Amino acid sequence: MPESAAQTASERASVDAQSNEENAIEKSGIARVIPCKELDKFACFRWISLAVDDFKKAKLISFTYGLVFTLLPLIIYSLVYATEWHLVIAPAMVCFMLIGPFLAAGLYDVAWQFEKKQKPSLRHSLKAMSRNAVNEWGFGLFLMILMIFWLRVASLIHALYPEYLEFTFANAWPFLALGTIVGAGFTVLVFFISAFTQPILLERKVDLATAVLTSMNAVWRNRLPMFIWACVIMFSVFLGFVTFFAAFLVIMPLLGYASWHAYIATIETKRERTYE
Secondary structure, eight states: OHHHHHHHHHHHHHHHHHHHHHTTTGGGOSSOOOOBOOOOTTHHHHHHHHHHHHHHHTHHHHHHHHHHHHHHHHHHHHHHHHHTOGGGHHHHHHHHHHHHHHHTHHHHHHHHHHHTTOOOOHHHHHTGGGTTHHHHHHHHHHHHHHHHHHHHHHHHHHHTSOTTSOOOHHHHHHHHHHHHHHHHHHHHHHHHHHTTHHHHHHHSOOOHHHHHHHHHHHHHHTHHHHHHHHHHHHHHHHHHHHTTTTTHHHHHHHHHHHHHHHHHHHBOOSSOOOOO
16 A cells, blocks of 8 residues: 555656646746647648648639749749858758748638638738737747847858868768758747747737747647657658759648648637537
């Protein structure tokens, strides 16, 4: 009995510790945190399936946004290639990933219109950022600050590269590796912050702090499902790169729609959801 009681106490202590860890963001006191649901670990594939349906029902709008997401990295790459500043290619692509969630607001609006059984339009989706303008543009500014900070860090890494060395993989790989590690850290941070922030601001009249903390809390509470979702996103972006951005024409709209369905499935709401 004493041994059993000790084991029970140990289990309770473990559960309490886990509970405190999971609720650290909720108990921060910075802002209100909207409750989230517990996801199935492979939930992201359901979101992708729903995204494919949205794409099929709004092909013209989807391809329009896909074209924008294709041209942006292509322009960045072209400018970098023209200046022959090769070490900036990776940081520039990370910048694209940083501002991507903000630019995807129009895609979220399209998926939202389908959810409400309404016909989406390009004009309606372009107005999406004006519904909660102050906080949505504040979020865009926040991402921009992160982007500028990342560029500053990247420039410092670039400054470490000796000018007298010829640019070869053998000479550059330590700097490329360091840049990749730091860039990955920034990407993880942005994923926590932005996974659900923009959809929350699009649908709800809440402040930026509430949206950001809710996003971070939802990702933290669903670490495995969100890790798998992040891997899907990274693999999709990789496909876009290896096809010289051509695949972004389809991939980016799909990721936008899927992100909306991820929000629908994850964040608690008083409205009845039909995506479970």
